[in-house]
Amino acid sequence: MPAAIAALGSWPAVLLAGPAGPGDLPAARAQMGFSLAWHIIVACLGVGLPALTLLAEWLGIRREDPALKLLARRWARAMGVLFAVGAVSGTILSFEMGLLWPGLMGRFGQVIGLPFALEGIAFFIEAIFLGIYLYAWDRLPPRRHLLTGIPIVVAGTASAFFVVCANAWMNQPRGYTLRDGKVVHVDPWAAMLNPASPPQTVHMILAAFMVASFLTASVYAVALLRGRRDAYHRAGFAIPFTLGAVVAPFQIVVGDWAARFLSDYQPVKLAAIEGVYHTGSHIPLTVGGVAGDNGLQYGLEVPDGLSLLVGYRTDTVVKGLDQVPRNQWPAVTGVHWAFDLMVACGFFMLGLGVWLLLAWWRTRRSGGGLLDRRDSGGGLLDRRGSRLLLALVALAGPASVVALESGWSVTELGRQPWIVYGVMSVRDAVNPAPGLMTGLWLVLAVYAAMTVATVYVLRRLARGTAVPVAPQEADVRDYPVV
Amino acid sequence: MLVDTALAVMWAGLTCYALFAGADFGAGVWDLFAGGASRGARQRRVIEHSIGPIWEANHVWLIFVIVLLWACFSPVFAAVMSTLYVPLTLAALGIIARGAAFAFRKVSTELWQQRLFGAFFALSSLLTPFFLGAVAGGVASGRVPAGLAEGDVITSWLNPTSALGGALAVLTCAHLAAVYLCADVARDGDAELARAFARRAIATGLASGAVALAGTAVLHADAPALFHGLTHRALPLVVLSAVSGVAGLALLATRHYLAARVAAALAVAAILWSWGAAQYPAMLVGSLTASQSASQPPVLSACLISLACGAALLIPSLWLLYATFQRANTSEPEHPPA
Numbered sequence: 001m002p003a004a005i006a007a008l009g010s011w012p013a014v015l016l017a018g019p020a021g022p023g024d025l026p027a028a029r030a031q032m033g034f035s036l037a038w039h040i041i042v043a044c045l046g047v048g049l050p051a052l053t054l055l056a057e058w059l060g061i062r063r064e065d066p067a068l069k070l071l072a073r074r075w076a077r078a079m080g081v082l083f084a085v086g087a088v089s090g091t092i093l094s095f096e097m098g099l100l101w102p103g104l105m106g107r108f109g110q111v112i113g114l115p116f117a118l119e120g121i122a123f124f125i126e127a128i129f130l131g132i133y134l135y136a137w138d139r140l141p142p143r144r145h146l147l148t149g150i151p152i153v154v155a156g157t158a159s160a161f162f163v164v165c166a167n168a169w170m171n172q173p174r175g176y177t178l179r180d181g182k183v184v185h186v187d188p189w190a191a192m193l194n195p196a197s198p199p200q201t202v203h204m205i206l207a208a209f210m211v212a213s214f215l216t217a218s219v220y221a222v223a224l225l226r227g228r229r230d231a232y233h234r235a236g237f238a239i240p241f242t243l244g245a246v247v248a249p250f251q252i253v254v255g256d257w258a259a260r261f262l263s264d265y266q267p268v269k270l271a272a273i274e275g276v277y278h279t280g281s282h283i284p285l286t287v288g289g290v291a292g293d294n295g296l297q298y299g300l301e302v303p304d305g306l307s308l309l310v311g312y313r314t315d316t317v318v319k320g321l322d323q324v325p326r327n328q329w330p331a332v333t334g335v336h337w338a339f340d341l342m343v344a345c346g347f348f349m350l351g352l353g354v355w356l357l358l359a360w361w362r363t364r365r366s367g368g369g370l371l372d373r374r375d376s377g378g379g380l381l382d383r384r385g386s387r388l389l390l391a392l393v394a395l396a397g398p399a400s401v402v403a404l405e406s407g408w409s410v411t412e413l414g415r416q417p418w419i420v421y422g423v424m425s426v427r428d429a430v431n432p433a434p435g436l437m438t439g440l441w442l443v444l445a446v447y448a449a450m451t452v453a454t455v456y457v458l459r460r461l462a463r464g465t466a467v468p469v470a471p472q473e474a475d476v477r478d479y480p481v482v
Numbered sequence: 483m484l485v486d487t488a489l490a491v492m493w494a495g496l497t498c499y500a501l502f503a504g505a506d507f508g509a510g511v512w513d514l515f516a517g518g519a520s521r522g523a524r525q526r527r528v529i530e531h532s533i534g535p536i537w538e539a540n541h542v543w544l545i546f547v548i549v550l551l552w553a554c555f556s557p558v559f560a561a562v563m564s565t566l567y568v569p570l571t572l573a574a575l576g577i578i579a580r581g582a583a584f585a586f587r588k589v590s591t592e593l594w595q596q597r598l599f600g601a602f603f604a605l606s607s608l609l610t611p612f613f614l615g616a617v618a619g620g621v622a623s624g625r626v627p628a629g630l631a632e633g634d635v636i637t638s639w640l641n642p643t644s645a646l647g648g649a650l651a652v653l654t655c656a657h658l659a660a661v662y663l664c665a666d667v668a669r670d671g672d673a674e675l676a677r678a679f680a681r682r683a684i685a686t687g688l689a690s691g692a693v694a695l696a697g698t699a700v701l702h703a704d705a706p707a708l709f710h711g712l713t714h715r716a717l718p719l720v721v722l723s724a725v726s727g728v729a730g731l732a733l734l735a736t737r738h739y740l741a742a743r744v745a746a747a748l749a750v751a752a753i754l755w756s757w758g759a760a761q762y763p764a765m766l767v768g769s770l771t772a773s774q775s776a777s778q779p780p781v782l783s784a785c786l787i788s789l790a791c792g793a794a795l796l797i798p799s800l801w802l803l804y805a806t807f808q809r810a811n812t813s814e815p816e817h818p819p820a
Contacts (some may be wrong), residue, residue, distance in 0.1 A: 092574045092575075094545055097552070098559050102564035103630060106556055106559070106630065109560065113550075113553020113554065113777065115554055115786060117789065120542065123545065127538040128800060129799065186778045393791075439571050446578060450578060460589070461589055
């Protein structure tokens with residue numbers, strides 16, 4: 001018994017036993033990767049969902065449509081929950097930057113501090129107006145209430161821009177000079193607005209709108225498939241689907257820009273993405289495959305495809321992984337597959353957008369609206385094949401998340417083994433303290449609980465019948481469905 | 483000059499975090515002690531109403547402080563985060579649990595869910611300020627040397643000064659919350675509940691004072707440099723804190739709730755600034771000063787200019803937020819027709 005008590009008393013020593021072990025670096029990477037992968041979904045919803053909600057509210061006010069007004073209130077409630085978990089999971093990331101990567105922050109914190117300071121301001125504005133928007137729904141006249149939502153969208157987009165600027169800096173470190181290992185001549189603006197910032201930020205912001213749109217649309221696609229075909233569910237499907245369909249083609253173009261950017265600025269990442277081992281011309285585009293000793297094996301090859309994509313000519317020279325020593329190669333199979341997965345999901349969503357465009361064109365010609373019911377001419381959802389479309393959109397929600405996560409994996413894994421491309425390795429940045437493995441398990445447990453609770457609460461919100469006066473005033477019970 | 487300005491702005495941010503978000507944590511502590519589901523329902527509703535619209539904005543002050551610390555004093559950030567990563571991880575998890583559970587409880591309708599989420603919300607409201615206070619104690623007592631994880635991973639936060647910091651943080655948060663809630667409840671016309679919160683505010687105020695007094699002995703033994711600073715250069719601020727603390731208690735007893743808010747806030751702010759004044763210019767006692775650890779001037783000025791521009795947007799926005807929700811709820815129609 002005394003031994004047990006002694007063991008209890010020394011638990012911190014047990015968990016943090018000895019110096020940092022070989023498992024601590026993978027643990028730190030896993031923890032960072034996991035909490036980022038979690039946050040990125042919620043953050044995308046935090047950027048995109050307010051836009052959808054405002055769109056529904058605006059249309060509802062303009063058309064005096066109770067279904068649209070109810071939709072806006074429902075979405076606002078989900079927004080309140082998602083924003084809260086997004087705010088706290090984002091805070092954890094700012095902690096983890098120091099807890100896990102003090103080597104990076106100690107040396108380069110001042111170089112990438114500015115975008116984070118600006119992000120803090122943007123996030124502050126977002127939080128302030130979210131509080132007003134959610135809680136003052138019926139304290140303000142409708143149009144003024146609508147106006148209080150606009151800063152949420154603007155500031156949310158700005159937050160995404162600033163944070164991704166900091167990530168872009170890790171790919172294209174600029175705005176400082178290293179002299180004897182010390183950082184001098186810092187130009188924080190040049191660091192923030194580095195060459196990778198434009199393609200990365202635009203790609204990310206569009207991704208946020210696509211994820212929010214397709215995820216929301218997929219929820220209502222499922223409801224419509226189950227036969228709930230009232231105006232409320234039709235609008236809940238059509239508004240986000242339209243927004244997502246509009247964004248999708250732009251995202252494909254921006255994605256091409258982002259990849260082309262790599263061929264000039266970060267050729268190793270592009271080489272890993274496409275599995276190009278040896279520099280050369282007439283490089284094929286390989287879909288799928290496994291990284292072997294001498295190149296991708298078992299993949300589907302399009303002759304000269306990559307050379308054509310990069311330089312529009314079959315003899316364009318593409319730099320291969322052989323420009324750097326093998327111990328500086330990213331994990332080729334993982335990066336390559338993540339990229340292919342992202343592209344596949346992207347084109348899937350683009351295809352759905354084309355479908356919507358064709359349907360829109362046909363209903364226009366027959367004089368109906370997309371959302372009209374069968375008895376007034378037949379809209380999108382009463383045509384032949386509409387069940388197939390709904391099923392595909394239901395899939396597009398998860399597909400948008402897959403595209404998001406795999407695209408993000410390409411950016412991060414493609415940079416390995418560097419935390420700051422070509423300057424500092426991940427190994428040199430990690431916290432040398434013992435016990436990071438324990439931290440990983442703790443964080444995993446907390447996030448698992450938070451995931452279960454978030455999904456459960458959101459599902460309940462979707463099923464709830466009464467919608468309170470202001471979306472966050474939960475204590476009002478007897479409010480009728482509008 | 484630039485360094486001192488950055489430091490002052492950061493400390494002002496920390497003060498705002500303590501005064502606003504600290505009270506939100508404190509409200510969670512009172513939620514914890516509000517009693518059973520039916521007895522505590524009224525109090526919990528009041529707490530939810532007061533902090534619901536504003537806690538996220540208040541929480542941002544923490545991000546503000548963290549970001550300024552890493553942008554303007556990167557080596558300090560790296561040293562503190564790497565050595566004190568255990569309490570900071572626990573505080574981070576507490577922040578997650580607090581925020582998420584509060585949002586979840588708000589939209590839950592069944593009692594067992596409200597209980598479950600409420601328990602997480604309230605318990606993490608107690609633990610998070612404790613760990614943050616322990617971190618402050620570790621830094622203030624000079625247990626965080628410069629460099630990466632150079633300090634002891636355990637004793638840097640399991641030590642007398644950290645215990646004092648943690649206890650003081652919890653007590654002052656609870657005190658601030660009770661004082662703020664008095665005025666909120668009184669404005670809504672519930673004099674009885676206002677008096678109940680006033681009693682709690684007085685009790686926690688007295689407890690904070692007692693702990694602070696006992697704490698001087700702890701600091702004398704455990705953190706002599708800090709003790710010397712507090713009893714010399716920072717003495718006026720220490721006295722200011724004590725005086726406004728006592729004045730706040732008197733104002734509470736005489737039911738001047740709004741004035742008591744100001745006094746309580748001043749007392750807490752003065753504690754923070756006395757700590758800052760006592761250890762200035764050291765950032766990490768014994769190893770790094772502000773000017774040694776400061777970022778280069780272009781970084782400091784870029785951050786300060788951005789913040790000044792940001793403040794031009796933020797101050798009117800914050801004013802709008804507080805103005806919208808500090809207006810009396812009672813004048814609102816309870817259930818407007820659909």
